[in-house]
Amino acid sequence: MMATVANLLAFVALAVTLVLVWRQSWRGRVRLFIVQSLVLGALAAAIGLLARRPVLLLVAAVFLVVKTWLIPRVLRRMAAGAPLRPVRPGRSSGIPVLVAGGLVVVAYVIMLPVSGLASSALPTRGAIPLAFAMALIGLFVCVTGRDALGQVTGFLVFENAIFALGVVATYGMPGIVEAGVFLEVLVIVLLMEGVLVQMRREHDSLDVDRLRELRG
C-alpha cells in the first residue's frame, strides 16, 4: 500500500518536473512549481499517515505553506516588472526534455545499489530514484537557465527533490533539520530577490551573461 502510494506520487511529481522543463513561460513554470510542491506535500503527508509518523504531517503542513504560498508570492514579486523574455523563434524545448529524460536513466543507474536491493526493508525504495531524478533535473534547469529567474526555479525544484528524497529515504529527518532547511530556502529566495533587484537596476536585464564582467 505505502509503496504504491509513494511510487505514484513521486512519479506524478517527476512528470510535473518534466513538464516544467518543457514550459518556457516564467508564469507557467511558477504554477508548475506549485503543483509539484502540492504533490510532494501530499507525499509527505501520505507517508506520515501510513508510517505512523505524526511529525511528518506537521512537516508537510509547513512545507505546503512555505512552498505553495510564501515562496510563490516572492517569486511573483521578483518577476513583476521583469521584461518578459520574448520567446525566440526556432528555439524548441525538445533537447532539454530529452536530456532530462536521460538524467532519469542516470538516476536509476546511480541508485541501483539502493533501490535494487531486494533485502532492503524500505517499502518506499522504489521512489528513491524518482526523487533523485527530480534533483538532477532541478540542477539541470539551473545550469541551462538563461536568466536569473530560470536559475531560481531550478534551485527550488532541486530543493523540493531533496526534500522528497529525505522523506522517502528516511521518513522524515529530525524536526530541527527540517525547520533549518525551510528557513534556509526562504532566506535564499529572499536574497535572490535582492540580487535580482540589484541586477535589474545595474543592467536593466536579468540575463546572467551580464555577470561575466564580475570575473576577477
Added chain:
Amino acid sequence: MAALVYTLTALLGAAAAATGVAGMLGASWAVDVDWLVPLGGLALEMDALAGLFVALVGATAVPASLYAIGYTGRERRGCLAYLVFVAAMLAVPLAANVMTFALAWELMSLASYVLVLDGARAGREPAASAHAGWVYAVMTHAGLACMLAGMLLLTAWTGSARFADWTAAAPALGAGARSLAWALLALGFGAKAGGVPLHVWLPLAHPAAPSHVSALMSGVMIKLGIYGLLRASFVWLAPALPWWGATLLLVGAISAVAGVLYAIVDRDLKRLLAFSSIENVGIVLVGTGAALTFAATSMAGLALLALAAALYHVVNHAAFKSLLFMAAGGVLHGTGTRDMEALGGLIKRQPWTAACFLVGAVAIAGLPPLNGFVSEWLMFQALLQNVLLPQPSLNLVFALAIAGLALAAGLAVACFVKAFGITFLALPRSDAAAAAHEAPVTMRVAMVATAVACAALALGASSIVPALAVVAATLVPAPPPVTLGAWLTLEVSGEFASLSMPAVALALAGGILLPVLLLAVARVRPRPRRYETWACGRVLQTARMEYTATAFADPFTRVFDFFYRPVKRLDIDRHPESRFFVRRIRYENPTRFIVDEWLYRPVGRLLRAAARRVAVVQSGSPNLYLAYVLAALLLLLLVA
C-alpha cells in the same frame, strides 16, 4: 565597556597563571567534553609542560591587559578579539587531541589576525599594514596546513587522534615515518615561532598590531610554536633522531644572527623589537636543538640542562620582550611615531617609559644582573659541554651554533644601545618628540611590574632553574643538572661552572655605589658647574647634527655587506650657479631581505603562474559554474 573586558582578561590571566603554576608543581587534571566538538570532542589535559606555558601566557596577559586599559583609552574596537586571543592561547597548551588543538590554534591565529588588521586600520600607512595582515594570514595558514598534515598522518598511522596514544604508538613507527611527521610539524610550529626562513610575517605583523597585542604576540604567541615543537619532539614522536636536533641548532643559530642583524639596521622601533624576537626565538631553538641532540645521543643529563636553559629563556623573553613592546607603545602613545629618526630626548619627557625601556634593553642584551644574562649563560654552559659527544659532525654543528649565539649576543648589545640611545637620549629630532607626554598611570604600572619581574627572574634564578628543570625532567628523565651551593650559587653539571646571581648583583651595585659612598664619607663635594655641552667648536648645535639611527647602523651595513646587500641611493641637488653650493642631499641605503628575494619571490611567481593556468575555468558564466556542480555530483556518484 572596553576597560571591563580588559579587566576580565587580566583576571583570567591571573587565574590561569595560578592554575599553570599548580600544574607545573604536579597538579595534573583532565577535562573531556565529548559533545561539544566533533571528531573526538573537547579534551584538555594539564601536565607540567602545559602548566609552564599556561602560567607564562596568564602571567604575561595580566600586565598587558592592564596596559591596554590606558593604551586604548576609549577605543572599543578589538577588545573582544583580545579576550578571545588570550583565551585561545591558554587553551593551546592544554589541548589533548587533534581537534581541540587545531581549534585553539586557529582561534589564536584568527584573533591575532583581526587584531593586526585593527592596528593597521588605526595606523598611518593602511596599505602597508593591510599587506602585513595579508602576509601574516598566508604564512600562518601555510604553517597550519603543514601542522595539520603532520597531525593527520600521525592520526592515520596510530589510529587515534588523542595525543597520549601517539606517545604510546610512536616508538613502533619507522624512523622515516617519524621523521616525515616531525618535519611537517616542525614546519608548522616553526612558522608560528618565527624561525628563519619562516619569519617573514613577524616583522610585518608585530609592529602593525596595537602595542599590548604586540607584547603578547612577541612575548607568548610565538612561544607556543616552541611549545608545539617541544611537545612534538620530546613527547609525541620520542625517541628523537639526531638530525632533528642538528637542524634546529642550525636554524636557531641562523635565526639568532639574522634577526639581530636586521634589528640593528631598522629604524622603526617596534619592527626592531620584532626582529629581535626572531633573534631570541633563534636562541631558544638552539637550546631546544641542543637538548634534542643530547637526548638522541642518550646524554640525558646534558639534554635536561639545555632544555631547562631553553625554557628559562622562553620565560625571560616573555618578560623583557613584553616590557619592551609596552615601553615602545608608550613612546608611540606619547609621540605618535615609531620612526627612531623622529624621536630623541624622550628621557626628559617620559622618564618612566625610558627607565622601563632601559631595564628591558639591559635584560635583552644579556647583561648582568638581569634575566637575559642568566638564561644565555646557562645555554652556553649546556652548549660548551658538547665536547662530550663522540660524533665529530655533531660537534661541528655545535661549534657553529655557539659561534652564532656569541655573535648574536654581541650584536644585540649594539642593537639595544642604538634603540635606547637614539630614542631616549640627545635632543628631540621632531616636534612630536619634543611635545611627548608620559604614559597614563595604568600603562606605567604595567611596565614597572614587568620590569620588576625581569629583575626577579634574574635574582631568583636559584629557585627558578630547579623548578624549570623539574618541568624539563618530565620530557627528558634525568637527575637535576644544576645543584645549589652556598650563596645561592648555581653549580652546573657538578664542577663544570657556577654562578651566583645575588653575588653578581651585589658586586655590580657595590661597584657603582662604593665610590659615591666613599666620596660622601670623605665629604668631598665637587662644586657643580653648569655649561653648554661641548659641540666640537661649532657655534650652533641643533638636533639635525645628531647621530642618527641610520648612521649608527652604517658600520654594520658595511661589515655585513654580503648579508644586507644594501642599495645605496644618493641624490645631490646642486645650486645651478655653482656646484659647490649644495641645496639638498638625500641619502638612502635600504637593505634587502635575502630570504624574500631568493625564496619567497620565486615561489610567489610560480604560484601566480599556476593560478593563471587554473583561472581558465573561471569563465564568468554562472551557467558554466552550475554545470561544474552538476558534473562533479554525477562524477562522484558514478565513480563512488
